[in-house]
Each structure stands twice: as structure tokens, then as C-alpha cells.
Amino acid sequence: MSTSTGSERRTGTETRAEILRVALRLFTEKGFEGTSTRDISSALGMTKSSLYYHFKNKEEIVASLMDERRDELDEFVEWLAAQPPAPDLLRRAVLRWVSGATPERLQLMSLAHANQPIMRRLMGSGQELRSNFDRVIDLLTGEAAGPRERLLTRMAFDTVSAALLAALGTDAGPDEIIAAARDAGAALADSLTPGG
Amino acid sequence: MSTSTGSERRTGTETRAEILRVALRLFTEKGFEGTSTRDISSALGMTKSSLYYHFKNKEEIVASLMDERRDELDEFVEWLAAQPPAPDLLRRAVLRWVSGATPERLQLMSLAHANQPIMRRLMGSGQELRSNFDRVIDLLTGEAAGPRERLLTRMAFDTVSAALLAALGTDAGPDEIIAAARDAGAALADSLTPGG
DNA sequence: GTCTATAGGTTGATAGAC
DNA sequence: GTCTATCAACCTATAGAC
Helix, strand or coil: CCCCCCCCCCCCHHHHHHHHHHHHHHHHHHCCCCCCHHHHHHHHCCCHHHHHHHCCCHHHHHHHHHHHHHHHHHHHHHHHHCCCCCCCHHHHHHHHHHHCCCHHHHHHHHHHHHCHHHHHHHHHCCCCHHHHHHHHHHHHHCCCCCHHHHHHHHHHHCHHHHHHHHCCCCCCCHHHHHHHHHHHHHHHHHHHCCCC | CCCCCCCCCCCCHHHHHHHHHHHHHHHHHHCCCCCCHHHHHHHHCCCHHHHHHHCCCHHHHHHHHHHHHHHHHHHHHHHHHHCCCCCCHHHHHHHHHHHCCCHHHHHHHHHHHHCHHHHHHHHHCCCCHHHHHHHHHHHHHCCCCCHHHHHHHHHHHCHHHHHHHHCCCCCCCHHHHHHHHHHHHHHHHHHHCCCC
């Protein structure tokens, strides 16, 4: 990121990143609507007004958070589109996607799922996240696939979220969650490609 | 309408149920925090104050909604505890649980997952839902099972939620979602009991 | 059971000094 | 970039008439 390309102009990127980090923690803990701008600013030791210097409004904060996820998905779609068709492509793709999960991405996904209303509103003005995932499904199932197959394929990729969900009240750590997601993703992929 | 069983005393049970139905719809649409008591009351054609006649506060509304789920889980745990140990018990239990899903229960689960913060707060004063599910896992895995196996078992039961999640931006209907959940649950159960 | 009126508080956001 | 001061809008919840 910092790419100091000669000009010493520092536009406050560090503060921005710090805000995002704190906001992500609070949003996941108390939800988007349950977290006030005051909560965020005081956790950072600043005032609300300072927050509004860095972000236009509260919604832009969570939007910035989600932009990071979108970039990762774009990268994955690019990789997938470049793969030649193969019987085990589904399995390989699922494992690649699931294995790419990091604790921070886990937190981001958890945020997205625990706050669907705001996410839906966010998608309104730039809905590329879901529809990009649609492309993943298209690439893997073909257009002739029925809704049941498409849904199951989607679930194979969503095992990270599913594992996250299942681990909610548990003392399972990020590594165990990702491991379980891997296993589940493989099992679902195998059930979809009977021949193995 | 309404079960006039001799005594004409009508305690307003119908209104209560109607409130719950409308509240469930609004909570799932806009989230718990995003739905005001005013939203609920005006959707019912009444005022906020009337709402407070039927429920102590906003939180009690969502708590009542969740009570229904708890009852269903209790019933399932009772059934499971009465089953003799068998190799295919996991598969049978998963299918029974998943098949019991109705569109309304789907909506309830969706609500629970989309509003984790309030759910966590709710559990504080009577946490029986998660811990009861712990008992399901205990009954099926035994105490010697590792965290990975326990997590995967949990995921097998959570396929309804997972299918719901995967179907979010999709045009999949309740029946397709439940069907996909069945398939996924069976696949996960099979992957956990190698012998079949 | 439902209403009007209102209390008492929080929210997201802006203006403008420094 | 951060602050103080302020705003209108909204919120949950209650009091009390009918």
C-alpha cells in the first residue's frame, strides 16, 4: 500500500486504516446499527467530528471495509476464469477459495452476514459482490444446471461462513474453523461430482 | 373468531400473534435495530403505545419470537436422547432436523443469524438455545471427540442456515433451500461416518 | 385495548474556530 | 486534522384520558 512514489504527500492513510480496524472490531461485536459513531471515535481517542473528516458518513466506513473483500473476490474470479475445464476443477476451486481465508477475512465475512440489512443497502449503489459470485457459479456449473445444483455449489464455497456460524458459541479458534471449512467444502464438492 | 370457550374473556392473544407475525417480517427485512417500534405499530395500523400494552418492550418481542424456536429444539433433543446408539444415527438425526424446517422456521433462523448482537444479549438472561445444541453434539459425538469433529457435526445440522445464507441474493424459494440443505446435511454426515 | 401527548435520551451529521 | 458546539431527527418508553 504505502508506495511512497517520490512525493511525500501523506494524506492520513494511517489514521484511516486505524479507524477501519477499530470499526471492524466494534461492528462485529455490536453490529453496524448498534455501533454509534461516538463508540468508534471514543475507542480511538478522538471525537466524532474527526471521524467525519476521514469518512463522509458511517456507511462509507463499512463500505470501505467491504471493498477489501471485493478485491479478493475479483482476483479469485480472474484465476478461475483462466482455468481450463476439468472434472476436479470444482474441488480445486473450493479448496483454493477456502484456504485463502485468513482470520481477518473471517471477521469481514462474519460482519457481512451478521448485518445483512446494511449490506443489502450497500449493494444497491454498486452491487458487484454477489453478482461476481454468480459468475463463479456460472463458470463452475454451466448454464444448464438446475437451481439445486447451483445452490449446492454456492454452499461449497460458503463453508467458511457456515463454519463460522457453527462455531459461534464455541471456543473454536480461527484455524480450527478454517480446517473444518476445508473438510466440509471438500465433502460438498465431492458430493456434486459423483465420479470424483 | 377465536375459541370462545365459555368465558368470554379474550386476552388479546390474536393481536399478540399478529404483532409477532408483522414484527418477524420487519425484523428480517430491516434488522432488529433498524426496525423501530413505530415501524411495527404503523404496519399494524395502531400506535406505538398499543404495542407496549402487549409487550413490555421491544426486546420482548424478539424474545417471544425466539421462544418458539427453543421449543422445537427441546423437542428434538428429547427425541434424540431416546434413540439407541447406531452407526447411522447421525445421518438420521440430521435429516430429521433438516426436514423439520418450514418456511417460517427458515425466517426465524434467518432472523437469528442476521441479528447476532441482539441474540447474544438475549441469551444472557436465559441461554438455553446454544447450550441445548451443545447437548445434541454431545449425544452424537461422544465426549472423546475432537473440536474438528464437533464443529463438522454442528455444520451438518446447520446446513439449513448455510443454505439460507447461500441463497441470499438468489431467487431460490424455501423448498429449494430446504432440499439443498438436506443434500448438504447428508453429504456432511456421510463424510463424518466413513463406514456409511 | 387503543389513543394523544410527551418525557428523556441518543443518533448521524454539520459549522466553524484553531 | 482535530476540536467545541450545536442541530434536527429519531428513538424507546411512560402517563393518563377514553
